[in-house]
Amino acid sequence: MDLSSLQLLLLPGKVFEKNHLIPEYEALYRFWKRFWTHVYSEANSEAHFNLDDFLRQDIICVVLYRGNVAGCLCHSYFGVNRESSRDHSYFRFFSPYFLKTLNQHNISxxxxxEFLSIDPLWRQRNTHLALAEILIGCGLKVLQHSFADAAIAIARRDVNVHGKAHKMGYWSVEEEIVKRNFSCDTIVCLRTGVKPHPDAQTLQITEQIWEQRLNATAFSALDPIESDTSYNKINQWRRAK
Known part of the structure; x- marks a missing residue:
């Protein structure tokens, strides 16, 4: 496995007609749909899987290997003090206690x-590479470049997402709560509380693909330092695949 062939692509949550990213976006959607259809089916919870959630995202971190999706992680932004946000269906996952905790930490x-997805071929037992933790680390890099005060998640315990996240600064507000037939923790990480991954290899790969990231979102703060011409870089990358 040639780790230099890993590429981080930051995609917008929506792309419109005539956008040159449509092929990558649709390939990612098919990967995401296939992955989560299987996960929810295994949990006898198919009725809870809402395909609309894909288009709700603001930013999607995608790790590609030689042009193929190895994994992804989705992000949306909410102002938690706003009624329009608190009434959103996403916040049905969270208790009043959780929201009170956010308020106590001045998180607005x-x-x-969401939807941490790793291709089965890229699971750690097959590759000895902690790709899920690399993606979480990249998501926390996005957080540090964003206007958000903190990251939040519903972390599945059956695949130890909560444990993976704890390594990088998250903490559990509520533990072992059942959501959609999954045992979960509700977790939070302050933007100022992000920690480097304790494993040297995982940290090195996270830093490497972040530095070489391709930003296709409208968030210019996510552009690589050495260039603000992300679209040109994406075209160069596509030709080189």
């Missing part, structure tokens, strides 16, 4: 961490 804008 959150970045969600």
């Amino acid at each position: 804008v959150v970045q969600t961490f």
Whole structure:
């Protein structure tokens, strides 16, 4: 496995007709749909899987290997003090106690961490690479470049998402609550509380693909430092695949 062939692509949550990213976006959607259809089916919870959630996202972190999707992580932004946000269906996952905790930490804008998806071929037992934790680390890089005060997530315990996230600064507000037939923790990470991953290899790869990221979103703060011409870089990358 040639780790230099890993590429981080930051996609917008929506792309419109005539956008040159439509092929990558649609390929990612098919990957996401296939992955989560299987996960929800295994949990006998198919009725809870809402395909509309894909188009709700603001930013999607995608790790590609030689042009193929290896994994992704989705992010939306909410102003938690606004009625329009609190009434959103996403916040049905969270208790009044959780929202009170956000308020106690003066958190007004959150970045969600959702739909962490790893291609089965890229699971750690197959590759000895912690790709899920690399993606979480990249998502926290996005947080640090954003206007959000904190990251929040519903972390599945069956695949130890809560444990993976704890390594990088998250903490559990509520533990072992059942959501959609999954045992979960509700977790938070302050933007000022992000920690480097304790494993040297995982941290190195996270830093490497972040530095070489391709930003196709409208958030210019996510552009690589050495260039603000992300679209040109994406075209160069596509030709080189």
